Amino acid sequence: MAQPLLLLLLAAAAAAAVAVVAVAQTNMADAEALMQLKKSFTNSSSLSSWLITNTDGDKSPCAPGSHEWHGVVCSRGKVTGLRLNGLRLGGTVDVGALVGFHNLRSVSFAGNNFSGPLPAVDRLTSIKSMFFSDNQFTGVLPDDFFSKLSHLKKLWLDHNELSGAIPASIAQATSLLELHLAHNAFSGELPPLPPPALKVFDISWNDLEGVVPEAFRKFDAGRFGGNQYLCYVPTSDRPCKRVQAAAASSSKRSPMAFVTLLVSVVVVALVLCLCCNRSSRVHDFDPAHRGGDGLDERPPVYMVKQFSTTGKRSASWLGKRTGSSLRGHRRAASAAKADELGGGAGDLVIVNNCKGVFGLTDLMKAAAEVIGSGGHGSAYKAVMANGVAVVVKRARDMNRATKDAFEAEMKRLGAMSHANLLPPLAYHYRRDEKLLVYEYIPKGSLLYVLHGDRGMDYAGLDWPTRLKVAVGVARGTAFLHGELAGHEVPHGNLKSANILLAPDFEPLLVDFGYSGLINHMQSPNSMIARRAPECAAGHPVGAKADVYCLGIVLLELLTGKFPSLYLQNAKGGTDLVMWATSAIADGYERDLFDKAITSAWKFALPDMARLMRVAVDCVETDADKRPDMKVAAARVEEVVAAAMATVRERHQGARWREQQKLVARPGNQWDSSTCTSQDFVGSRQARADGQPVALRPPAAGMEHGLVHSESVLDRASGN
Numbered sequence: 001m002a003q004p005l006l007l008l009l010l011a012a013a014a015a016a017a018v019a020v021v022a023v024a025q026t027n028m029a030d031a032e033a034l035m036q037l038k039k040s041f042t043n044s045s046s047l048s049s050w051l052i053t054n055t056d057g058d059k060s061p062c063a064p065g066s067h068e069w070h071g072v073v074c075s076r077g078k079v080t081g082l083r084l085n086g087l088r089l090g091g092t093v094d095v096g097a098l099v100g101f102h103n104l105r106s107v108s109f110a111g112n113n114f115s116g117p118l119p120a121v122d123r124l125t126s127i128k129s130m131f132f133s134d135n136q137f138t139g140v141l142p143d144d145f146f147s148k149l150s151h152l153k154k155l156w157l158d159h160n161e162l163s164g165a166i167p168a169s170i171a172q173a174t175s176l177l178e179l180h181l182a183h184n185a186f187s188g189e190l191p192p193l194p195p196p197a198l199k200v201f202d203i204s205w206n207d208l209e210g211v212v213p214e215a216f217r218k219f220d221a222g223r224f225g226g227n228q229y230l231c232y233v234p235t236s237d238r239p240c241k242r243v244q245a246a247a248a249s250s251s252k253r254s255p256m257a258f259v260t261l262l263v264s265v266v267v268v269a270l271v272l273c274l275c276c277n278r279s280s281r282v283h284d285f286d287p288a289h290r291g292g293d294g295l296d297e298r299p300p301v302y303m304v305k306q307f308s309t310t311g312k313r314s315a316s317w318l319g320k321r322t323g324s325s326l327r328g329h330r331r332a333a334s335a336a337k338a339d340e341l342g343g344g345a346g347d348l349v350i351v352n353n354c355k356g357v358f359g360l361t362d363l364m365k366a367a368a369e370v371i372g373s374g375g376h377g378s379a380y381k382a383v384m385a386n387g388v389a390v391v392v393k394r395a396r397d398m399n400r401a402t403k404d405a406f407e408a409e410m411k412r413l414g415a416m417s418h419a420n421l422l423p424p425l426a427y428h429y430r431r432d433e434k435l436l437v438y439e440y441i442p443k444g445s446l447l448y449v450l451h452g453d454r455g456m457d458y459a460g461l462d463w464p465t466r467l468k469v470a471v472g473v474a475r476g477t478a479f480l481h482g483e484l485a486g487h488e489v490p491h492g493n494l495k496s497a498n499i500l501l502a503p504d505f506e507p508l509l510v511d512f513g514y515s516g517l518i519n520h521m522q523s524p525n526s527m528i529a530r531r532a533p534e535c536a537a538g539h540p541v542g543a544k545a546d547v548y549c550l551g552i553v554l555l556e557l558l559t560g561k562f563p564s565l566y567l568q569n570a571k572g573g574t575d576l577v578m579w580a581t582s583a584i585a586d587g588y589e590r591d592l593f594d595k596a597i598t599s600a601w602k603f604a605l606p607d608m609a610r611l612m613r614v615a616v617d618c619v620e621t622d623a624d625k626r627p628d629m630k631v632a633a634a635r636v637e638e639v640v641a642a643a644m645a646t647v648r649e650r651h652q653g654a655r656w657r658e659q660q661k662l663v664a665r666p667g668n669q670w671d672s673s674t675c676t677s678q679d680f681v682g683s684r685q686a687r688a689d690g691q692p693v694a695l696r697p698p699a700a701g702m703e704h705g706l707v708h709s710e711s712v713l714d715r716a717s718g719n
Helices: 002-039 095-099 168-172 245-252 255-282 327-332 334-340 360-365 403-414 446-451 463-483 543-559 576-586 602-618 629-650 654-664 712-717
Strands: 072-075 078-083 106-108 115-117 129-131 136-140 154-156 161-164 178-180 185-188 200-202 207-211 229-231 303-307 315-319 367-373 378-383 389-395 426-429 434-439 499-501 507-509
Touching (some): 002 095, 154 576, 446 499, 463 499, 463 507, 463 543, 463 602, 463 629
Parallel strands (some): 129 154, 185 207
Antiparallel strands (some): 303 315, 389 434, 499 507
């Protein structure tokens, strides 16, 4: 009896040994396959944890006790996913190395520097989710691309440079739930049928034409926007096909017509060159030439800035000194300067006496410098004889309302009093253009501090400070939605370039309430609210567009990324909406947070995730599904209060108690009669009891911060 038992035990031990050997061989294969994949990458330093450390032991990245292989997702000892997004990887993706992972269900290579044709991902027949967004893949998709991906549920190819037609085999992807092809160069017409199970489809910002097939119209119209010749519903005033008659008939034109055309082109080119030369003598760098829609985002400095959100499309910018003083121009041609600043037609109308009473003559005598030019017009910093610094903004597109209506609205806006608003101080009315005068805020805008040269002020944008900015922006915008409830969109231009930062990082909203004054036929893209999805789909702008913009600002604070929404052609930057929505759906939102805050505030990750969920609710494509501004602000307040309580528990020092006091205070109105600090000209006081707060003077070198304006990024990118 004992002998058979012994034999059984020996047999079991032998089987176990065979199993161990088999597992070891499998683990070895997994590790070697990952190393093979790594070899196909360039700039793979971020994958330094991918290495085989023990020549005799278990080498699997999923084995118990094995060191962590960055981005490798394991389940039950098997490699089931790769999350290699945002690592600045280049080269190619060796699909052959991935084929052997029979349990692989999800791969993400989004936000890297891959280029060339899309890898042959149709070989991964068992894959369920693939993310290749934000790279530089080119070429066309094969006709049978989708026919082999019967298990695929999610495919993200947006923000690449793919071209050609969308394969008709799309209808054969029977399991596909999400397909994101936005921001590419796909052309031709849409195939007649979508995948039968498809729930989310985005083909916006491509080069498609024709009429959207009936089967695709179950998707929101905004998902088809940005295609010039693609009609969601045919209309008589919009072509659904390219007009090719001109090109076809060009060969039939007479020689004289060709000569006439050539001469015309030469003449126009000469005129443009003369204008450009003349302009360059006055403004060394003018963002308006690149389609900017706000004031210059930085002080007059000479610098070189490199910007890249994902390690690609790096936009080099060389900005010369833009702020040459106008004193020399005054001596040479005082009349020219008066015209430049809009003189000769009445005086300034003071709508807020925060900086005292002054007139147009005081501005004419002020030391002035050009600090920017954008879609609305030029902007100047003027330091008057009494030392008060203001910003004078010329607006060319505020001719929608009558003079009486304009004056009434400016007085209403100037009288607004809230801790997170920076109302205009004065205006000067002329029929063709207006002058708007604001208080000068040296620290500049959130956009510059967050995305600019990352100097002293960027270091101050820690987690508690970002919470303070988030709740201040929400409070200020909610206040506007109460006071300007009758406006089509109460703020209308909520973005980080229009959020100024006081010396204590209190956010101040500017350029609000102008929707009813701006001629949108003249400047259709001057307001960021008009880039919300519902507007792209042809619907009128409404209050929920401000909620969408608030969500973008929150995502910007959380990720530290520059939003593609801010760019007029939507090329460049990061599609924060797509990025965040996908991350939350797949449960890896923590990978999106700005490492500048997560590295020092790891305990705050749950609070960051809660704030991101609020942001994602605000950027719903369907405006009806977004919360109204009052509800959105209340949710931000709730998250911030809980997050600051966590910070206070972890850090009992005086600094954190002060942060809690500043953030938790209610949005009390500030007293405009005490808004000027004796220690710091241009600062904004907002203590809970309404009394001015003593602020320290700015640190050395910070005297020339930016004023509500577009940053170097807008200039480099053409916004």
